[in-house]
Amino acid sequence: MAIEFTKYQGLGNDFILIDNRASSQPMLTPQEAIKWCDRHFGIGADGVIFVLPGQEDTDYSMRIFNSDGSEPEMCGNGIRCLAKFIADLEGRSTESLRYRIHTLGGVMSPELRPNGQITVDMGVPRLLAQEIPTTLTAAEEKVINQPLEVAGETWNVTCVSMGNPHCITFVDDLTAIPLAEIGPKFEHHSVFPQRTNTEFIQVVNRNYLKMLVWERGAGATMACGTGACAALVAGVLTGNCDRQATVELPGGPLEIQWSEVEQRVYMTGPATKVFTGTWC
Numbered sequence: 001m002a003i004e005f006t007k008y009q010g011l012g013n014d015f016i017l018i019d020n021r022a023s024s025q026p027m028l029t030p031q032e033a034i035k036w037c038d039r040h041f042g043i044g045a046d047g048v049i050f051v052l053p054g055q056e057d058t059d060y061s062m063r064i065f066n067s068d069g070s071e072p073e074m075c076g077n078g079i080r081c082l083a084k085f086i087a088d089l090e091g092r093s094t095e096s097l098r099y100r101i102h103t104l105g106g107v108m109s110p111e112l113r114p115n116g117q118i119t120v121d122m123g124v125p126r127l128l129a130q131e132i133p134t135t136l137t138a139a140e141e142k143v144i145n146q147p148l149e150v151a152g153e154t155w156n157v158t159c160v161s162m163g164n165p166h167c168i169t170f171v172d173d174l175t176a177i178p179l180a181e182i183g184p185k186f187e188h189h190s191v192f193p194q195r196t197n198t199e200f201i202q203v204v205n206r207n208y209l210k211m212l213v214w215e216r217g218a219g220a221t222m223a224c225g226t227g228a229c230a231a232l233v234a235g236v237l238t239g240n241c242d243r244q245a246t247v248e249l250p251g252g253p254l255e256i257q258w259s260e261v262e263q264r265v266y267m268t269g270p271a272t273k274v275f276t277g278t279w280c
């Protein structure tokens, strides 16, 4: 069966978007998603995202498969791409628009702005060990600057769930991080029963962080929206940064804010259409 798709990217974190509004079941299996994401034998992407009918009073639902076929709960760069894709499908790309999107990580709300940027209300971060999930501390405790042994070194890590799990560690020099070697060791560490995304953060100043990411199910990517949000939350919890900061990723910057009153995290960044195609 021929299936139409559109490729989008947010800071180089790239996704294949599929119009799945006619059914609540994703059109592809995880095995098919692996083939589509392959950069040599397929279209090439960090994941496949489906726009499905809304549930529980939302406008639409989002499901996503990582490039390894696993299904994460949420994706920050992906939800900006999805908002742009929906606006394009509805023929409303030039308006200021807000959607309520159901995800496996909770309801998220992206807003398309007239300047082309998209701000997403990413909800309230979850901080208890059982919510990450991790066995690093007791289930009801937060994981802030806890020592973790990886590759023969002790790393002080802080864990944050933005719907999906993140393990954040602050380092002096990002250029000294052997990402491809240690990323998988964090991802598959026995203290993370559902694996984890890992962010390495260098603090430039209290409002500017630099980040490298190893994503669960996708490896080293150019950017991770949920990871940037989790990094800012971890920075506040460890006293490394203020509640508003620019997070610079290999693919470019995201603006992140953690509001003191409602405790919600807001992420602002771009999303761009790359091309459309048909998989035959």
Ligand SMILES: N[C@@H](CCC[C@H](N)C(=O)O)C(=O)O
Pocket (backbone or CB within 6 Å): 013, 066, 071, 072, 073, 074, 075, 076, 077, 078, 164, 165, 197, 215, 216, 217, 218, 221, 223, 224, 225, 226, 227
């Ligand atoms: N790149 C994404 C996160 C995608 C999901 C992640 N790999 C996971 O398994 O949790 C983002 O921008 O947030």
